[in-house]
Amino acid sequence: xxxxxxTIVPAAERxxxxxxxxPYLFILPAVTVMLxxxxxxxxxxxxxxxxxxxxxxxxxDAPYVGTRHFIRMLGDENVWESIWVTLRFGFWTxxxxxxxxVSLALLLEKPIRGASVFRTIFxxxxxxxxxxxGLIWRYLFDARIxxxxxxxxxxxxxxxxxLGDASLAFFAIVFTDIWQWTPFIFIIVIAGLQAxxxxxxxxxxxxxxxxxxxxxxxxxxxxxxxxxxxxxxxxIDVFRALEVMYILTGGGPGRATELxxxxxxxxxxDTQQLGYASAxxxxxxxxxxxxxxxxxxxxxxxxxxxDI
Amino acid sequence: MSGxxxxxxxxxxxxxxxxPPLNLSFAxxxxxxxxxxxxxxxxxxxxxxxxxEPVTSGAIQIAGKDVTWARPKERDIxxxxxxxxxxxxxxxxGNMSFALRLAGTPKDEVRRRVHAAAEMxxxxxxxxxxxxxxxxGQRQRVAMGRAIVRDxxxxxxxxxxxxxxxxxxxxxxxxxxxLHRKLDRTMVYVxxxxxxxxxxxxxxxxxxxxxxxxxxxxxxxYNSPRNLFVAGFIGSPSMNFLDAxxxxxxxxxxxxxFDLPLPPRLREAVDGHRSRQVIVGLRPEHFAAPxxxxxxxxxxxxxxxxxxxxxxxxxxxxxxAADIGGRxxxxxxxxxxxxxPLTSGTYLFDTNRIYLFDETTGDAIT
Numbered sequence: 001x002x003x004x005x006x007t008i009v010p011a012a013e014r015x016x017x018x019x020x021x022x023p024y025l026f027i028l029p030a031v032t033v034m035l036x037x038x039x040x041x042x043x044x045x046x047x048x049x050x051x052x053x054x055x056x057x058x059x060x061d062a063p064y065v066g067t068r069h070f071i072r073m074l075g076d077e078n079v080w081e082s083i084w085v086t087l088r089f090g091f092w093t094x095x096x097x098x099x100x101x102v103s104l105a106l107l108l109e110k111p112i113r114g115a116s117v118f119r120t121i122f123x124x125x126x127x128x129x130x131x132x133x134g135l136i137w138r139y140l141f142d143a144r145i146x147x148x149x150x151x152x153x154x155x156x157x158x159x160x161x162x163l164g165d166a167s168l169a170f171f172a173i174v175f176t177d178i179w180q181w182t183p184f185i186f187i188i189v190i191a192g193l194q195a196x197x198x199x200x201x202x203x204x205x206x207x208x209x210x211x212x213x214x215x216x217x218x219x220x221x222x223x224x225x226x227x228x229x230x231x232x233x234x235x236i237d238v239f240r241a242l243e244v245m246y247i248l249t250g251g252g253p254g255r256a257t258e259l260x261x262x263x264x265x266x267x268x269x270d271t272q273q274l275g276y277a278s279a280x281x282x283x284x285x286x287x288x289x290x291x292x293x294x295x296x297x298x299x300x301x302x303x304x305x306x307d308i
Numbered sequence: 309m310s311g312x313x314x315x316x317x318x319x320x321x322x323x324x325x326x327x328p329p330l331n332l333s334f335a336x337x338x339x340x341x342x343x344x345x346x347x348x349x350x351x352x353x354x355x356x357x358x359x360x361e362p363v364t365s366g367a368i369q370i371a372g373k374d375v376t377w378a379r380p381k382e383r384d385i386x387x388x389x390x391x392x393x394x395x396x397x398x399x400x401x402g403n404m405s406f407a408l409r410l411a412g413t414p415k416d417e418v419r420r421r422v423h424a425a426a427e428m429x430x431x432x433x434x435x436x437x438x439x440x441x442x443x444x445g446q447r448q449r450v451a452m453g454r455a456i457v458r459d460x461x462x463x464x465x466x467x468x469x470x471x472x473x474x475x476x477x478x479x480x481x482x483x484x485x486x487l488h489r490k491l492d493r494t495m496v497y498v499x500x501x502x503x504x505x506x507x508x509x510x511x512x513x514x515x516x517x518x519x520x521x522x523x524x525x526x527x528x529x530y531n532s533p534r535n536l537f538v539a540g541f542i543g544s545p546s547m548n549f550l551d552a553x554x555x556x557x558x559x560x561x562x563x564x565x566f567d568l569p570l571p572p573r574l575r576e577a578v579d580g581h582r583s584r585q586v587i588v589g590l591r592p593e594h595f596a597a598p599x600x601x602x603x604x605x606x607x608x609x610x611x612x613x614x615x616x617x618x619x620x621x622x623x624x625x626x627x628x629a630a631d632i633g634g635r636x637x638x639x640x641x642x643x644x645x646x647x648x649p650l651t652s653g654t655y656l657f658d659t660n661r662i663y664l665f666d667e668t669t670g671d672a673i674t
Binding site: 053199200202203204205207209213215217218221222224295 | 358359360378381385386387389390392393394395396398406407410411454458512
């Protein structure tokens, strides 16, 4: 046999072909949109927060203020108050949404007759545009013409000025948020429950778990990461929520329902402090970024049971 | 009556009847293997015993109690699943002790029993690991440990070894047999693998399309299969079936390319039969090379011409893909590891091992 080792000379580099740049070409449009639609505004917000700019004036005339907005923000009671409102709002909405969403998912998970109809009905609120949700509930909560006061009156309860009283208005935005977002938890959890391996659930029945032990010790722990991700996504949403409260209460009465995002909006367009509003936006971005980072850290919720 | 009994059990899914009236009785402490091809109803039968699948009609008794409508946990059973079905969020100790903890067993007792089971299965060093950090074989052991810790009256196994590689499967088979001897509990084991059935069972139940084809010890089902299905299912490689004519002179069976005298065992059975068409069954392992001096009696070996297409070398034997008179058959010939590849020619068949089946019913003629 002839010695062929000498005749084979490996190429110094892999020869160029289109497949090397193909993947980058394919993601280019998405990256462009991301840069223009998300990254640029964020950078712009940060840039703007360093200037004291008012609507209607030329940006070139706006004085550079450096970190003064940020220092002012740290001592601004109104900012802290709206963060506090946001946290309270988040606590009540998310805990009730989680409880209701998980309960409904557990009830409707079984393939009973009509379950799919209920499932569809339950997720309807999720499909309604937030502005419409705000309008619907503004009319429902209306003190004079609202259905809520009407039906409460039917059973002998005095009409209330729902959106004009600080604690009632807070209740109203919490209630509306629960109405709209419980279905979100519901569909995520039901998807998680239906993906659970049936043999494990059967094993727990043979091991003697009763109904609530079955749920508490087997089902819920197995969808734990899904629950955590749903919770974090809702938490991010709470910081982003704007439209519904803007239409429902506008942050009032007083500042009772002024969430952080609404506070930023009011600063920017009511009091026209664009630079200062941008500084608060940067704070909001940092909060949302940290929460998103937590989600990414948790990784794939399915990885834990991928091969069991 | 102790043990496990199924009395006239049926099961339908909607309009589809998967289990016709089924009657089975397993003695206490017996290792029963239910074997059959996919879709034969063996898993459904096991799941009905476990209480995971309600019966459509009939009754199930475990340890003398009617448990037909009892929940799984009220039946004093433990079950090992094909996918192991471990709780991914619990460590090995947690998995094994779950049933005991639910039952409110005192902590010391739980610890003692988990450790005893872990010791038996060589899992002691893994007690704090999660299932995802274990190998397939270890997970399998944990699943068994979970059953052992229960100390249930009856153990149910649903194809527990199918997810393991061949070598591990063989090891686990032996371990299961040892485990059965140690625990002395009634065990019902479902598999599609006839080797598992043959090696582990005290008795084998062979099912096809919901019907029990035969119940018997491994020896019985191998040596005296009741019909074509059992004959073809038990034994590896499977039995060869050839159309043949049963002839009163001899008596003998003849067909294309073969002419075999019947052994004394069958002579009586066909006594008085006229000439007719039958199916003759020849197990691959009962063929022998021409120069052999093996076989039970030299006189029982009859010559057969085989046209060898492929000879597979597997060590001390060779598997032949061959034909007899144009019909494809397989043969396993023991010729020793040093033999040359076998070629076409005259081989021998041990006529003591001939099986005859009725052409229309498929039942064995005995």
